[in-house]
Amino acid sequence: MGWDEDRIAEDLDAIILGMHAREDNPELKKALQMGVKVYSYPEFIYEQSKDKTRVVIAGSHGKTTITSMILRVLKKLTRDFDYLVGAQIEGFETMVRLSDAPVIILEGDEYLSSPIDRRPKFHLYDPHIALISGIAWDHINVFPTWDNYKAQFSQVH
Numbered sequence: 838m839g840w841d842e843d844r845i846a847e848d849l850d851a852i853i854l855g856m857h858a859r860e861d862n863p864e865l866k867k868a869l870q871m872g873v874k875v876y877s878y879p880e881f882i883y884e885q886s887k888d889k890t891r892v893v894i895a896g897s898h899g900k901t902t903i904t905s906m907i908l909r910v911l912k913k914l915t916r917d918f919d920y921l922v923g924a925q926i927e928g929f930e931t932m933v934r935l936s937d938a939p940v941i942i943l944e945g946d947e948y949l950s951s952p953i954d955r956r957p958k959f960h961l962y963d964p965h966i967a968l969i970s971g972i973a974w975d976h977i978n979v980f981p982t983w984d985n986y987k988a989q990f991s992q993v994h
Contacts, residue, residue: 842867849873853881854951865953877951879961882921882933886941887963889919895945895959895990896970901926903970904944911942918942947989948976955979957989 842863845852851874858865868875876884883891894904905926911918912928919934919941926932935941945959945967959967972990980986 840864845871845873847871851876851881853878854953856949856951858952860952862952875953877954877958877961879950879958880954882935882943883961883963885935886919886943889938890940890966891943891962891964892940892966892968893943893945893959893962893964894968894970895947896968897947897973897975899970900944900946903968904942907942916940947986949979960989960992 840858840863845864845867849868852864852868853876854865855878865875892907894900894907896903901922901924904920904922908918908920908922908926908929917936917938919936919938920929921933921941921943922929923944923946924932943959943962943964945962945964947957947959949955950958950961969990972987974980974983974986976986980989
């Protein structure tokens, strides 16, 4: 339980930094001091899927629903695919699957990637196909104006 800098050792290939840690986190500070590679969670997912066709579902609302509909269709068609979804979906044992599948379906959250990477998560996925369900001002603690929030979605390629 809690943070312990002794968990960070030279034999680590990398650490994955989520949003629950702060910039002054002792494990993060030690990893950076030691030169251990630090990935935000979306950076890590991109690294694991950079050779796949990436389909990203973004928007203020409905991401999980749309993503789960796509996952169910692909499963019914017996396609081989990977995925990342923001909630446990009936019929799927995990919220993330990474394999040798040629395609990955990603729920593209607009919230920040990590305490040291302030970009929205979906910016890091570099989608081949992007679906934006709709935009309604959200996360006002990070995006203080409607225009600032809306601009995040125009940066999806």
